[in-house]
Amino acid sequence: MTRRTDIDIYRGLGILLVVLGHVSFLSPSWHKIIYSFHMPAFFILSGYLVNVKNLELKPWIFIIQRFYRLIIPAWTIGVICGLPFVAMLLMSNISGSDFLMKLYGTLTGATKVANNFFVTPIWFLYCLFIVEAMFYLIMKISSNKYIIALIVISFYLIAKNVNIFHFFNVNIAFIAMPYFLIGYILQSIVITRHINYAMISVVLLLGFSYLTPTEVDMSALQVGNGVWAFINLASALAGSYLLYYIAGYINSEFISWLGKNTLVILGFNYYINAIAKNILTFAHMEYYVILSFIIQIILLAILVKIIACWPALNSLVNGKMFVTYKEAK
Numbered sequence: 123m124t125r126r127t128d129i130d131i132y133r134g135l136g137i138l139l140v141v142l143g144h145v146s147f148l149s150p151s152w153h154k155i156i157y158s159f160h161m162p163a164f165f166i167l168s169g170y171l172v173n174v175k176n177l178e179l180k181p182w183i184f185i186i187q188r189f190y191r192l193i194i195p196a197w198t199i200g201v202i203c204g205l206p207f208v209a210m211l212l213m214s215n216i217s218g219s220d221f222l223m224k225l226y227g228t229l230t231g232a233t234k235v236a237n238n239f240f241v242t243p244i245w246f247l248y249c250l251f252i253v254e255a256m257f258y259l260i261m262k263i264s265s266n267k268y269i270i271a272l273i274v275i276s277f278y279l280i281a282k283n284v285n286i287f288h289f290f291n292v293n294i295a296f297i298a299m300p301y302f303l304i305g306y307i308l309q310s311i312v313i314t315r316h317i318n319y320a321m322i323s324v325v326l327l328l329g330f331s332y333l334t335p336t337e338v339d340m341s342a343l344q345v346g347n348g349v350w351a352f353i354n355l356a357s358a359l360a361g362s363y364l365l366y367y368i369a370g371y372i373n374s375e376f377i378s379w380l381g382k383n384t385l386v387i388l389g390f391n392y393y394i395n396a397i398a399k400n401i402l403t404f405a406h407m408e409y410y411v412i413l414s415f416i417i418q419i420i421l422l423a424i425l426v427k428i429i430a431c432w433p434a435l436n437s438l439v440n441g442k443m444f445v446t447y448k449e450a451k
Contacts, residue, residue, distance in 0.1 A: 129167070131369040133381030136163050140243065141391055141422070145414050146399050154338075155331045158354065159361025161246065161340045162301045166362050168250060169257075169305025177261055188254050191441040196247040198438040199389030200228035204239040231291045233341040235392070243388045245291055245341050252295035253302050267307060274299045281343070297343055301358065313366065320367045323360040330357035380419075383426045385440050394421045 139160040143153060176184055207224060210216040227237035231248030260273050280286065281296030330353050338345055338354050346354040380387065398417040402408045430436050437443045 127373075127378055128366075128369040129171070130378040130381035131372060131374065132167060132365050133164075133384050134374075134377035134379070135365050135368060135381075136160060136167075137380055137384045137387050138377070138419070140388065141395075141418055142415050144243075144391055144395050145411050145418070146395070147409050148411050151332075154334075155327065155361075158331045158334070158338045159327065159358040162298075162338075162355075162358035163362040163365055164246065165250070165253065165298045165301035166305040166308070166358070168254070169302035170308050172254075172257070172306050172309070174261070176258065181259070181262070184258055185255055188251055190443055192247045192251040192254075194443065195385050195389070195439050195441045196231070196244045197229060198435070199244060199385075200239055200241050203241045203390070203393060204228060207239050230289055232288075233291070233294075240392045240396070241389060242341070243391050245294070246388065247385075249291040249294045249298055252290050252292050253298050256295065256299065257302060257306070270306075271303060274303045282347075294340060294343060297345055298340060300355070304359070313363075315367050315370045320364060323363045323367070326360040327357055327364065330354070330360070380423075383440070386426045386429055387422045389439070390422065390425055391418075394418050394425070397421065 139156050142148065143156040143160060179187075204225065207216060207221060211218065211221045224237060224239050226232075227234075228239045228241055228244075231245045232238045233242060233245045235242045256277070257274075260270055263273075264270060277296040278300050281293055286293050286296065334346065334350055334354055334357070336344055336346060336350070338357075345351055395414075395418060398414045398421065399408060401417065402410060402414055407413065429439055
């Protein structure tokens with residue numbers, strides 16, 4: 123499959139929004155707008171990129187491939203980010219029980235920063251692994267999109283009404299599956315890039331973000347209840363369309379490059395955010411949101427380049443050491 127530049131730019135724009143959404147002192151209004159669609163947009167894209175040829179693989183081969191693609195990077199990033207905590211443990215600045223709690227949270231996708239090695243954003247990787255595995259199994263059961271949709275909606279309703287276990291963020295995966303399903307359905311639909319649709323999407327995104335009483339936060343299972351769940355879904359679709367629209371009209375090698383390196387940026391975002399915050403606080407400029415954002419992007423880009431200097435580490439962090447079908451036979 124030929125790599126599409128617009129998809130990389132879509133990813134690049136999405137990861138820029140992730141970084142911006144985590145900047146300290148970001149306006150609550152902008153925070154609410156960004157959170158209304160930035161993570162749903164990634165799930166929609168992931169569904170859009172589903173390769174039905176994977177159904178030819180045996181289940182265990184598919185699971186192993188996705189494990190290497192998503193979980194190994196999460197664990198590698200988690201271990202690296204855990205090194206300062208190892209030092210703290212050796213200096214008795216953190217208890218053994220707290221260290222083990224953070225280690226477990228890091229290796230299973232804990233969404234609260236108090237429960238991991240300062241790598242909260244990697245919750246997405248664990249969640250996507252579960253979503254992809256479940257969707258693969260569902261498609262093994264039936265290729266009928268109506269049946270697939272019925273099963274996905276059933277999982278969503280279960281997650282909304284039953285407190286299911288959190289290991290590898292199975293609970294969030296159930297909530298995320300409708301977005302993934304939408305992306306999968308969009309494979310068979312020709313999506314036109316048109317300025318009128320883009321303007322409508324802007325109006326819907328801003329309007330719904332303003333009206334919704336609760337901010338969307340997928341990691342906290344906050345996607346709205348009742349009619350607000352549908353409104354927030356519409357907001358996510360509007361925002362995702364805007365990313366798709368913009369990605370078709372800009373030709374930025376840098377943004378495309380960011381889109382090819384989202385795992386590193388996602389995984390080390392919190393650490394780089396903290397560094398930028400400390401730098402600006404020292405300079406009494408902590409309220410300069412855009413400056414903090416720019417500093418973080420520069421530092422993250424440098425980090426990507428540094429990691430690329432170590433081929434083995436680069437492969438681990440970017441999920442390139444997966445087992446192919448031929449190797450697994």
